[in-house]
Structures are given as C-alpha cells and as structure tokens.
Amino acid sequence: MSIELTSLTAMVALLAIVAVLRPAMLFEYPVAASVLIWSFILPQAWRIEASGDLNDFEPTLAWGYMILCISCTAIGYWAGRVRTPTTSHNSLEQLSQRYDLNKLFYGAVALTIVGGSGVFLMYRMAATLKVGEAWTGPIAFYAFVAQLLIYGASLAWLLYLYTGDKKALIVSILGFCVNLPAVLFAARRELTFIIVVVFLLGLFFVKKKSVSRLILVPMVLAGGIFINNAGTIRSFIVNNDASLIGAIAANADQDTAAKEFSEVGSGVSDIAISQWTEQYDLLTPYYNGLINLYIPAFIVGPDFKKQLKVKRDDYEQSKYESFSRGGATHTGFADSFQSLHYFGCLIFLVIAYFMGILWSKARSGDIKSQLYYMMLISVCLKVFTESTSVFFSILPLMFLSMGGVFWYARQRKPSGQHVSTLAEMHRPLRDAHR
Structure with missing residues (x-):
C-alpha cells in the first residue's frame, strides 16, 4: 500500500x-x-x-x-x-416548560399522516412503473414527502421516552411499521440505519442507556456486510423470494475480492x-441540488426547471475518460x-x-x-x-417541517405559569427524572 x-x-x-x-x-x-x-x-x-x-x-x-x-x-x-x-439538564419538567407536549404530539401525528400519505402514493405509483423505469415526476415528489413519516415517528418515539405516553408509542410504531417493507424486501440501507439510530439514540439521549459491546460488535459487522452488499442483497431477495437475514447470510460467504x-x-x-x-464548479452542485428537490418538474414543467439550473461547463473534462x-x-x-x-x-x-x-x-x-x-x-x-450536497439540500425540508412543529408547540406563557396536560398526566415520571 x-x-x-x-x-x-x-x-x-x-x-x-x-x-x-x-x-x-x-x-x-x-x-x-x-x-x-x-x-x-x-x-x-x-x-x-x-x-x-x-x-x-x-x-x-x-x-x-x-x-x-x-x-x-x-x-x-x-x-x-x-x-x-x-x-446535565434533561428532564420532563424542563421540556414541558419550553413546549406544550400535547401540541408536540399533534405535530408528530401530522408529520406521520402527511409522510404516510406520501408513502402510500409512492408505492401505488411504483406498482405501475416498468422494471428499470426512472423515478421521475410525481413519484419523486411523493418519495420526498414520504420522509416526513420518519420525522413524525421519531418525534413520537422521543415523546414516549420522556412521558411514557402510550399514544406516542403507538404513533411511533405505526410510522416505523409502514417503512418495514422497504427494509425487509428492498434492503434500503439508509432507512434501516435510521430506524436503528432513532431507537438507540433516543434511549441514549433520554434514558442515558448505551449499547453494550456484546451487541455493538456483531451489529457493526452485520452492518458492514449489509452496506457493502446492499445491491446484491436486494437482488437476492427479489430473485429467491428470501428475507433480509437470509440474504445477508447467503451473501456473507461470497468472495469480496471480486467485487467492484x-x-x-x-x-x-x-x-x-x-x-x-x-476546472471547478464552485457552488453549482449545491444550487442544482436544491432545484432538483424543491422545484417539481411535473408542476412547473421540465423546461422551466432546466432553465433554473446552472449548466456545468465540462468541455475540458470531457477530454478525459x-x-x-x-x-x-x-x-x-x-x-x-x-x-x-x-x-x-x-x-x-x-x-x-x-x-x-x-x-x-x-x-x-x-x-x-x-x-x-x-x-x-x-x-x-x-x-x-x-x-456533500445532500446535506445542504435536505436542511430546508427539515427546518420547515420539524422546525414548524416546534414553533407551533412552544410555550407562549412565561415559564412556570403553565404545564401541558401531557406533562400533568405523567407527573410521577417527571418526579422520577429529577
């Protein structure tokens, strides 16, 4: 080397x-x-x-x-x-002084419903596509909106960990269950990672519980196999009508040296x-990334969207293969x-x-x-x-959706004069946090 x-x-x-x-x-x-x-x-x-x-x-x-x-x-x-x-502050009382927990719950439900609708419409349109057909037009927009489902389910999971409220747990479970087919039958590595992260980080942030080494090492090894072979695993699942675990086990024995x-x-x-x-593009990829995500061509027209993008000058680079x-x-x-x-x-x-x-x-x-x-x-x-452009492209959606929920739920009265109903319902839990 x-x-x-x-x-x-x-x-x-x-x-x-x-x-x-x-x-x-x-x-x-x-x-x-x-x-x-x-x-x-x-x-x-x-x-x-x-x-x-x-x-x-x-x-x-x-x-x-x-x-x-x-x-x-x-x-x-x-x-x-x-x-x-x-x-060291991390308590239900502190949270209830900053936000109306009922409104946070309603916000989580709203994000889950909107995102779930996006998933439904995405799957319905995907069923009409031919094999190998590109995901463009309305289906790409539905996939974009579907991300709100994860946002809502994750917020509900955090609310459950803070308050113990069963309604929040149900919303969280339903939200993640909608995404399970994509994990089990499509081997979507990012979605799989998000679900694991939300569960473990929620426990860590709220309950101060971390993963033990006995679980961590096998989890990382399995994750490494999954990340490297997601495409092969996905094909194995489809061609052999197998489960995710079976596909990972079958793929683990393959010769990785032959992979590209x-x-x-x-x-x-x-x-x-x-x-x-x-030749350098400066900020062109970041601007074009925002146009790709937030300007739907099926609404404004593909020609107009194309005009909004900055065309890359790749004449010199095209001389090289x-x-x-x-x-x-x-x-x-x-x-x-x-x-x-x-x-x-x-x-x-x-x-x-x-x-x-x-x-x-x-x-x-x-x-x-x-x-x-x-x-x-x-x-x-x-x-x-x-x-790197994917990071900056997703920020507007996150800040507008989740930021909007927190703005809606913020306490407008001086701290200490009002405690939300959800916090009152779980006063023993709040006291246990102190």
Missing part, C-alpha cells in the same frame, strides 16, 4: 476503535463516519491499489484529500462541541480529472473537490461543526436538537459515500 493509503487507514482505524472502547460514542459523528469509511470506503480503496486498474488516475491524490477531509471532520466536530458545553470499487473508483477519477483540468459505473455515486470527496479544489475540505469542517453543536445540545436535553441529530446523522454519513 502507498504511504497515503496506509496513513488514511491508520487514521480511520484510530477513530473507529473508539466505538469499541467507548460504545456510548458510537453515534458521535466522526466515530460513526470512521466506522462507515472502514466498512465501505476503505475496502474499495484497498482493491483499487491491489488491482492497479486506476493507477492512471493517480489514486494517491484522492487518498491525500480524504485524509484532509476526515481531519477537518474531527476538528470541526470538536470545535462545535467545545463551543456548546454539555449541561464503483463509488471510490468514480471519486478517484473525478478528483484526478479536476486536478488536471483545473472517467471511471464510472451506472447507478454508483461518486462520493462526497469527489463533489467537494470538484467544487472548491482542496478548499472543499472546509465543507466537511462546517458540517461537522454543526453536528458537534447539535450533539452537545442534544445531550443537554434539547429535544429539538435530539430530533435534528437523529435525522441528520444518516444524511451526514451520505456526505462521505454520495455527495
């Missing part, structure tokens, strides 16, 4: 081993990212160097940039945590070509480098800084930060495997 890849491997290993030594830190952003990189990114990088197939693209350029990005992630997260020290390095290979070639041509595989992402390392050259690492620093602030506030009992962190951690991990 090259010095650059050896250094990258050592850096990631040092961060990943923290999850084993201190399981409570598993879902802190740099640690979770290092576990993902170890399971998904590094195996592809090792195969690239072992095969030598991409030596023309100077992969050491990519390894050096990855080291810079991961360093910025760790530094940014630490700076965010230092800026926002964690306090689609995502990292695409990223390596993109970084090299950008370096050679010295890049490494690309259909359906594979190009990693966030690539799109950040294509945008800002080596300064693209600052994007990782900004994202990590924001997550560090959220983590400290979440540990201090801020339910809004707890919900934001649980919903953003999976998006922030996609920053490494897909693109």
